Amino acid sequence: HFPRDLKWESTNVTFRILNYTADLNPKDVDRALRNALSVWSKVTPLKFQRLYTGNADIMISFGSKEHGDHNPFDGPGGLLAHAYPPGKGLGGDTHFDEDENWTKDSHGNKKFNLFFVAAHEFGHALGMAHSSDPGSLMYPVYSYAQGFPLSVDDIEGIQSLYGKNPDHEKFKPKPVAPDKCDPELSFDAITELRGETIIFKDRFYWRIHPNMIEIEQTLIKSTWPDIPNKVDAAYENPEKDIVIIFSGIRMWALNGYNIVDGFPKYIHKLGLPKRVRKIDAAVNIRDTGKTLLFVDEEYWSYDEQMATMDSGYPRSIEEDFPGIGDEVDAAAYHYGYLSLYHKHTQFEYNYDARKVISILRANSILNC
């Protein structure tokens, strides 16, 4: 919250849209702003009433550079919008930078989803300050995500000011960002990407760079808006300089951080049978050029050179990788050693000797 826990005294809050952006149809702007207010009214007793004339609590406008409050915007990128905490005069007023390219969807570079930015700004207009939880709506840096945008942190924050909404059913908040040092932490997927290691977990990924001490945690949608929030498996093919990301029955190819044209494709294009609906883990064995695809208790071998599935597969994980159990969540390969992850355990596996050589906590890779 802002200092002194600033809030509206009444639960009936008025708003007025003073002008529109040229980027969107006014109806789309109305809808985005109304929906953004609804995000907060769903979890509180607040009610929002639109005014068409006179002074409203929340005066909404689009402007560029200096736009009347001595708090100028900065052209495209950088600052997207700002809002003032509850109070008289400027209090509650919400301004959007007209120099941005506003959209009603998630697509495009340097385009910003008006609904998301507005929902964040209205959080300020109702008394919420910035959150340091990267998964929360009130995190100061823009990122696009699908679904109900409030996290536990956002909901607890707004409800401590206004209380709960007695009339609405409970909304499922977005969980807080996974803690890298949670001893029970498991991974969704791991891959290399040009020397970096990328670890996917829920809506986030960690990025480990060999020359950087700190480990970054970022929302998947912040980097790849077109990739689903949940990654099942991933691997790097260093020969082709691509990373393949699997989610459900679809797969995407990345070249560096860019999605390769022509993707997503169906995983069945690899030669997997239609009954396979999800790949648990994938890893490319550099020495052989084969990619192992783990699905439930079995695994397949894909020949990258021939672009075909090897015959004789699927084979049993438990039989071919004794000592690791029968399922794999994520896998990586370094210099003859496979790292196989299942739940909170990491098995270091000598691929040639077919033997587990050590067992660690999964998050030891995150320096925990």
Place this chain on the structure above:
Amino acid sequence: KPLSTEETNKVLLAEKYLRRFYRMPVGLQGEGKASDLMHQKIREMQEFFRLEVTGNLDDNTVKVMEMARCGVPDVAEYN
């Protein structure tokens, strides 16, 4: 040795960012002090964004500073 153009740009970006979002005062505070204050503000910012707290303008810190964001300060009374 003089700063390279790239480093100068980084410092200018950081100064602007810290003034705007972390209430770093405008102008020099006397020789030596300005730099100390900037390190302190960088630490505040790194702590907020859960970056490694070094007080230095490392690449990850600059990257966060360059991202599109909301104009409301992170740790300040809005006035």
